[in-house]
Amino acid sequence: MKPFGANLPTDQFSLIRGSVHGGGSVKGGESLIQCNTCHGAHGIVRVKDKRSPVHPLNVVATCAGCHSNPAYMRTYNPSLPVDQREKYRTSVHGEKNASGDAKAAECVSCHGGHEILRAEDVRSSVYPTNVPGTCATCHGNSDYMAEYPIPTDQLETYSGSVHGQALLGKHDLAAPACNDCHGNHAATPPGIESISNVCGTCHALNADLFSKSPHKAAFDEMGLPECETCHGNHGIVAATDQLIGVSEDAVCSQCHAEDLNPAGYQFAMHISSLIDSLETEEARGTALVDDAENKGMEVGDALFRLRDVRQARFETRTIIHSFNQEECTAVFDKGFAAASFVSGEATRAIDEYYFRRIGFGISTVIITILAIALYLTIRRIERRQKEMLHT
Ligand code: HEC
Ligand code: HEC
Ligand code: HEC
Ligand code: HEC
Ligand code: HEC
Ligand code: HEC
Ligand code: HEC
Ligand code: HEC
Secondary structure: OOOOOOOOOOOHHHHHHHOHHHOEOOOOOOEOOOHHHHHOOOOOOOOOOOOOOOOOOOHHHHHHHHHOOHHHHHHHOOOOOOOHHHHHHHOHHHHHHHOOOOOOOOHHHHHOOOOOOOOOOOOOOOOOOOHHHHHHHHHOOOOOOOOOOOOOOHHHHHHHOHHHHHHHHOOOOOOOOHHHHHOOOOOOOOOHHHHHHHHHOOOHHHHHHHHOOHHHHHHHHHOOOHHHHHHOOOOOOOOOHHHOOOOOOOHHHHOOEOOEOHHHHHHHHHHHHHHHHHHHHHHHHHHHHHHHHHOOOOOHHHHHHHHHHHHHHHHHHHHHHHOOHHHHHHHHHHHHHHHHHHHHHHHHHHHHHHHHHHHHHHHHHHHHHHHHHHHHHHHHHHHHHHHHHHO
């Protein structure tokens, strides 16, 4: 190929062969996809030419020729959805593409052209751990995105988040990639009212509690996004106790003060002090159990209930989303009850240890006295025997 186009790659055939489209046709003989399926046969033009079937503004129709044809797709893979084009049309990308904007993502920007692989193939550009990089080829490129009014820091911010670290750092596929929150083909920012649904696909309990809480109506009225108002979106970090309370850095202080929505202020102060108390109780219980164990005492029951304290502590972090005093107090009470059992049992074991020590001390003294008495008696008997021998 060199004499004709020095920069033109010549690997198209082998890439297609190795791709998901590389298999044989169900009709037999030829392969499922041909060069001309995508490029046309006689009127082949450069891919940058607007008349090319693989030009960004035409390629959706080219892919959809097969992918939106249920009868055809069924013969190859009945389990594959055939709604990509329909969903894509509702996305921000699809709307821009339909209006003649060739820079918005289309099928090939996310999947590639010749090298397309199955979504579950780890080498695929749309495999979960690769999605952030794929989206960021555009969304992280400030030159490319210059004409659009949106930030280009999503990947950077996401990478530092609890989700990004789990997915990209630990390869934990339970954590969301960009498309888990935005959709694959229907990629749009989740609307204000649907954010808790998006987060709720994974954090179901938090979303359920939130939707029944007094914040639901209050946030809707103020036009505020739900989870995002307190946690953020791309930069979500691990939640800590500092989020709740009445100090300046507590998120509650944005809207609650003694003279502003005061019921929430009282609640935040109360819950924050309950958290402190439960943590103090947990620390006390743990220290007592450790002490008892070091003294060799059996504290299996206390150790077991210590897990209940930790479990309650864990549950309090979730139940907070009810923003309801009674529901929260019930969970804290469970924790306090378990903590008081733990401290009680461990204290009893430690007391018993000292009791045994004192008991051991007393018996040692008695035995020593008895031994001395016995020794003296023997001495006296021996002396008497010697005297009897001399006489
Ligand atoms: C699934 C559809 C599809 C098939 C099948 C296909 N192509 Fe392409 N081809 C594309 C797309 C889309 C582009 C645009 C470049 C890109 O973004 O990958 C392209 C670009 C090209 C280019 C421009 C240079 C390059 O590689 O980017 C050449 C040459 C080419 N294809 C040749 C072939 C040949 C030869 C075959 C058969 C072995 C083939 N194509 C099969 C979709 C396809
Ligand atoms: C000639 C019809 C045809 C054309 C044109 C076509 N595909 Fe496909 N594609 C298929 C078939 C059939 C399969 C299923 C293969 C299988 O499961 O064995 C498939 C599979 C795929 C898959 C893998 C799905 C998965 O995760 O299992 C992706 C992604 C894909 N195609 C994207 C595209 C894109 C993007 C284009 C346009 C550039 C395109 N296809 C053009 C027929 C086509
Ligand atoms: C913004 C990026 C993006 C665009 C644009 C895009 N896709 Fe996808 N596509 C994805 C992601 C991400 C997945 C993987 C979904 C998953 O993990 O289950 C996917 C999955 C697929 C699959 C596997 C089956 C399915 O629906 O999950 C097919 C087939 C497919 N895409 C075809 C297409 C076609 C055809 C187009 C153009 C109309 C297109 N895609 C446009 C990102 C995109
Ligand atoms: C080929 C470049 C490209 C790729 C790849 C791409 N996008 Fe986009 N995306 C754009 C452009 C351009 C816009 C339009 C921006 C605008 O109008 O504000 C856009 C818009 C969006 C929007 C709407 C932003 C808004 O508020 O208007 C979201 C959300 C989005 N993309 C998510 C994604 C996700 C998620 C992926 C990866 C699965 C992805 N994009 C891949 C170019 C791309
Ligand atoms: C945990 C869910 C979540 C993840 C993961 C996520 N986003 Fe978002 N994204 C959101 C929310 C929520 C918004 C804001 C919606 C609003 O307030 O209108 C948003 C907004 C956007 C926007 C609009 C512009 C902006 O920054 O506000 C773009 C573009 C975007 N995200 C792209 C991405 C990309 C690219 C990735 C992956 C690197 C990603 N998102 C990962 C939830 C997520
Ligand atoms: C009014 C503020 C606020 C809102 C709104 C909110 N949260 Fe929270 N969230 C908190 C606080 C405070 C904590 C931390 C409690 C702690 O660590 O003591 C927390 C903790 C969490 C945790 C970690 C604890 C756990 O349950 O695993 C998750 C996950 C979470 N929130 C998800 C969500 C989701 C999903 C939504 C939306 C449905 C949401 N949050 C809405 C304030 C909020
Ligand atoms: C695809 C599933 C998924 C989605 C969607 C999702 N998350 Fe998460 N989230 C996770 C996983 C998994 C973790 C735990 C990551 C780790 O620490 O290893 C997590 C962690 C968190 C944490 C930290 C929990 C802690 O113990 O401190 C918060 C807060 C959180 N997510 C809030 C949200 C919010 C708000 C949204 C919506 C904007 C959301 N998540 C969307 C799966 C998800
Ligand atoms: C974005 C503003 C905003 C943030 C942030 C916020 N709240 Fe609220 N909250 C409100 C509004 C508005 C109401 C409804 C008005 C009212 O009842 O005072 C409300 C109501 C409440 C209520 C119900 C009060 C009642 O009448 O029974 C509680 C409890 C509450 N908030 C606790 C909290 C806690 C705890 C935090 C921090 C983790 C928090 N709020 C963060 C705005 C907010």
